[in-house]
Amino acid sequence: MTYANNLHPQQGEKMVFDANPVLNERVTHYCPGCHHGIAHRLVSEVLHELGVADKTILVAAVGCSTFTYDYFNVDSVEAPHGRACAVATGVRRARPEAVVFTYQGDGDMAAIGMAESLHAANRGEKITTVFINNTVYGMTGGQMAPTTLIGQKTTTTRHGRNFSNEGGPIRLTEIMAGLQGVAYAARCALDSVKHVRKAKKAVRLAFDVQLDGLGFGFVELLAGCPTNWHMDPIAANKHIATDMIPIFPLGVFKDVKET
């Protein structure tokens, strides 16, 4: 019996939360307490609800999210580190009928890939970007990210991030919202049920603007990395609420449908 079969209702049990056909039933490689699983689920639910999974192409980034394509039942192409938005530009321009999204971490998108990300957004590419901000390079073992908080200890800021040497955390959603090509830009968090529900709505709207041909859809998700934060999952959730949200305020920063 496979792991997935264990999830199916046995005799006397009732289905209250089903698997999503856009996500396969493979066990992920993510660490316990990592929020990538929630983010995957939200994106897959939105693709399923919109009925566009059949024509969706995922552009995978580099980092923990490289293997996103192992879990989504959609065609995928791997981009070099930071270049997902450029690859997605090529995909969307070559196949205008496709729904295209990138799924990128903070190092990938806001450090090495800042130029490709901002220019794709500025051109108003009809793509959606899901930006996972957990303030740390996860895959490589917990180094400083462009979003690392001041004072946060990482393997390359052992005494805490110091503004005078490393600068401050980049607020990418605010930057995105200032670009003409961006149709939707929002920041949400995955630390509580309330926030997850809001995040689902934001992911949906970030895809809606692509489907409506309005421009670049962007959603930043504040996510937990218990492994590299050296916290248990509950403490990691609290860290998002008490330490991250004050620096990265939640909300919709741009929605062309509302203006």
Add this chain to the structure above:
Amino acid sequence: MNTEQMPDRILVKGNEAVAYGAVDAGLRCYFGYPITPQNEIPEILSELLPEHEGVFVQAESEIGAVNMLLGAGACGIPAMTSSSSCGISLMQEGISYMAGSHVPGIIVNMSRGGPGLGDIGPSQGDYFQAVKGGGHGDHRNLVLAPSTAQECYDFMFKALDLAFTYRNPVMLLGDAIVAQIKEPVRRVPPAGTRTPEYLQSLVEDQRIEGYGARGKNARPRLLKSVYLAEGALAEHNRLLQRKYADMRKEALFDCEDVDDAGLVVVAFGSVGRIARSAVRQLRKAGHRIGLFRPVTLYPFPDEALSALARGRRFLVIEQNIGQMAEDVRLAVNGASPVLWHSVMPGLFIGANELVEPILQALNG
């Protein structure tokens, strides 16, 4: 500007011939970033491609451009980028990913002098970068070296064919001379040209396009270059090496007056053309000299060179400080002497300037 209304014979620069060849060969997407001496290519395509229902995007950098090429190529769409030396250096990461993921695409390098910012004059200093892979890891590009504006036009058809036949990056390696020289070009598809539709069908079982398009039960398609499981990357590299071995049959070269020659001049691209003038001049004067011009730099026509080796010596002339000479020596493998004459990057030379070094090699 409608290319269908253009005459079959046009007076154009090599860069313009690349652009018209691209459109006539069936290119659908162009992504690029400005750099001299190749700017006519994006300038013309920015107008031509949209008029032919194609796509033109001026990227934010060469890094952006090559990754857009990767994206379009992954979708099985004929696409290209163009640049010059410094810009091609920036593209190497993407080219390595394309090779590692079996993604077709065309990269035109109208190279300039280097290293660093160098100059915008003629140079063949990017030979190693083009033919030895250029990016990280064991990968190869198919490399075509045009020496005339006509070849710039014709090789776009060839490049598209090779890219889709082998699902591999194909590079056109030119220089400032072939890019800027203006001469008559016949705008007719070369013999044996296969349709873009046929070429695209060669990658149908691999290209990404959204899995529903092939039926909901089909396995999602994935183009990637990462293989972490033990042994998986070894297997992936073995597959790539088999492909590169298959490519060897694509070697092309141009030969002139070699049968009775005691000395064969080996030169490619613009320098090959200048050397031809010098060789013809010396032939007229009664010297037994021939010319061998590699047309594909990878695969290198080493079998043909090796077959010529007995009883002949070679003089490699190239506009760099000695790059192709190494491949000629490997091909000849000690069977006969391989001499070498360097033209420094950035100089404009005439055939007359090659006469003396050729005579020296003949008599020396």
